[in-house]
Amino acid sequence: MTSTRPRRRTGRAAAAFGCCAALAVATACGGATGTGAGSAGAAKAAAPHARHYAGELADGAAWIADVPDDFNGTLMLFSHGYGPLQAQNAPDAMTRDAFLKRGYALIGSSYSGSSRWALNVAVQDQFATLGAVRKKVGKVGEPKRTIAWGQSMGGLVNSLIAQRGKGRIDGALSSCGIVAGGIGFNDYQADGDYAINQLLISGTQIKIGGFSSDEEAAASGKALANAVQSAQSTPQGRARTALAAALRNQPDWFSGQQPPSVHDYEAREKQQAEGLVKLTLPFTLGARYQVEKAQGGPVYSNVGVDYARLLRYSSDLPEVRALYEKAGLDLDEDLRRLTRHARTEADPGAVRNMERTAVPSGRLAVPNLTLHTTDDPLNPAPQESAYARKVRGAGDGGLLRQTYVHATGHCTFEPANWLAALKALEHRLDTGSWGAATEPQQLNQAAREAAEGSYPPFVRYTAPELVGVRGRTGTR
Template identity: 35%
Template sequence: MRNLQTGKKVLAGLAGGALLAAGLQFAAPAAFGDDAVERTISGTLADSTPFRFTVPAGWNGTVFVDLDGSGNPSAVARALIDGGAAYGGTSRNVTGWNIAQALDNQVEALERLGAEIGEPTRAIAMGASQGGFVAAGVAQRHPDAIDGVVAMCGGLSGTVSQWNQKLDTVFVLKQLLDREGELPVIGVQDVTASTNGWRSLLAAAQQTPEGKARIALASAIGQLPAFAQGAALPDPADLDAYQAGWYGALSGGGLPYIGQAMSSRRNIEIFTGGNPSWNVGIDYARQLEKASPEAQAAVAALYAEAGLSLEAELALVNATERIAADPAAVARFAEGLQFNGDISVPVVTLDNLGDQISTIAQQAEYARLVGEAGNGDLLRQAFVPSAGHCGFTDAERVAAAQLLLHRLDTGSWGDRDTVEALNAHAESLDLGVARFVEYTPDRFNRSPLDQDLEGIPVTAEVTDESGALTLTVA
């Protein structure tokens, strides 16, 4: 594990760490594994966040720390525990959208565990959804505290970036479907009423050709997946299925995009003390041009079927008064954080193509930043063709963790990062199906570091050795 006091790497590497057939067992170093029974280490951090770790008998010196690790071990955690690693972490219930504090808590939890059982040989930040964001964030904010990351469905474009894109989606819907109405884009007061209102409006729009075209336009600009939970991945040539996929991602299922755009927006604005999102200077015709060719073609075809002018409606949206950000809110939100590609430990990301919350193009932004920082060999990204937020099987999650362990054991990805190897390994675990596929996400269209975007009232620069990103609002 990386030493927090000196910042130097403590000599790690698990003695004789040969993988068994399932890839879960490691030979334990002599300094570890003295306990004959499994133990639970738990307590409360300085900010009142609970933490808990399960430490197996014969602990091998590896520990996984997870934003959502304070409860009973999941099937994924149990598989890793049974393989000799400790697994646990904290809860998001105290920190909420205070991502900066959640990042610090991962380190504090590791320190508390180390005080009880001795410093691990290596620590891995792992998590899903906001937990995946936090896991990747630890690699940038606290690189000396961990040795690797497994970040699943984390929306890794950054706090400010992803919520600017969510603003775009709802803003376009507002101008085209509720221009004179009272449904909110920002400043959400009643989450339930706002969500229900938007879903009712979208359901009505979905009944008309005009409404379907407008839903498609907003979805394409927001880079939503045209892939609804419970439906098959649609062929872009099947226009009706493709548009229905967009509608399903936007407003269907138990966790629709529009619902999260209301509920999390409310919580974020409470935390930051204002609105951290803006669209001043954004040209929505250009944003549509940055969508995939398939998405652009579908939008154009749907507008033609509806007898609407796409150019006129984009002009209408562009002519609308824009939303400005609260500078203090932007600064506080960015602390939690904007990614800059500065990683010094191996990172594995796992994402599903039809994730309506952590949209897949955000992973392209993370890969772009990592690559431009010269750290591309430290990153491997895996994808599965499923819909719904964090739509993975346990086998796929464990296989992603085992890919990282292989990299830490050997110092190389070897041939373990191929789709064929990932599927073969996942299938051997008896934890569900394996569906890894080759995939290249579309470029994310709303980065504050993207010089192609004009008029953004924010400049960004790395200002210290920690890689912290400072956003300055003009």
């Protein structure tokens, strides 16, 4: 399967990444401003036309609720992304206010626990929040409808809520999510890190797992980023960076007003390297300690992995081949080298814990609409192809629809995008059919009619295969 991303100009620039890079591992990237832990959670008071409530769950998680005076009967349960465990009920303040002024009540929790990767408690805390708010805030005690929504790590949380929410929620809206699951998420990231170690590092390799602190993990992220940056000075380094980027599912558009042309392989590699250096490697390596801490040990294993097999599923294979040929390198030999030295083993208990808490089964109890940017550097759009395959395999494909906006960045949606996607989901809940509601033309019309300012356009798009998930043999 290949990408059908349109190569056209968009007004959405990648300026948001400056904030992401500066925040590094302290918060998640993923709002319209690029800060995915969410600016909405920092807001201490509700908008003037709503009342603000707060409370605490039995396990210590905090919850908040903003209820508009003209509540329309729909209760929105928001799952926030990776970052500090602070109660949030919307991705950002602008989206929060856009929903409140249309009568939606917004609730959400902080999640509890000692790790920012809070998958072991997040779903439980979100359901508990739903019960607590309905019990303590009389106005929303009997909503006409409850919709779960979330982004980034919260998109994964939300897909698990959609899987388990029968009788508690009516529909789900999952954006920029790790919907392929935590195992695959860690596998393909670490595959790329391993390739950087093997092909771009001379001497002692950089640690990519089994971390003892955030600082140690962050240092590894910086070191890998420096290796990629140094590699840009030679054709050989650029070719091998392209291979590592392909294994990591790194998109080829990171900055600028438009993506490189399909066959401009040098420009595509330059964009991939920029994303790896400025954001992806520092952020994801920096966060890995928190993931391992939550799961009880390293989750990544590459024992027995055939890297030539993995690469065959990559839509970037023509780019990698072209750059290897230009550099005078033997791609097959490098792939054999990666396969020959693949000896990293996971902690079996950590893997079992991840499988239990952070891997969707593909079953859906309610309709789930997903939303993704075409070029997401942290949770790449190919996550969606893996998720769709699993949902179809479980027999629930009719409950899933996937939508995309033509933009670079992690969760770089505007209020109009959210409102249009919600309208499409509400159409499905009202009529029992998706109809044409998720077609780009309909979504863009809804976004325009929302009159909430500019937004990246919805487009027809087929996400490529998720390398590292598709291509591995056996199950973990």
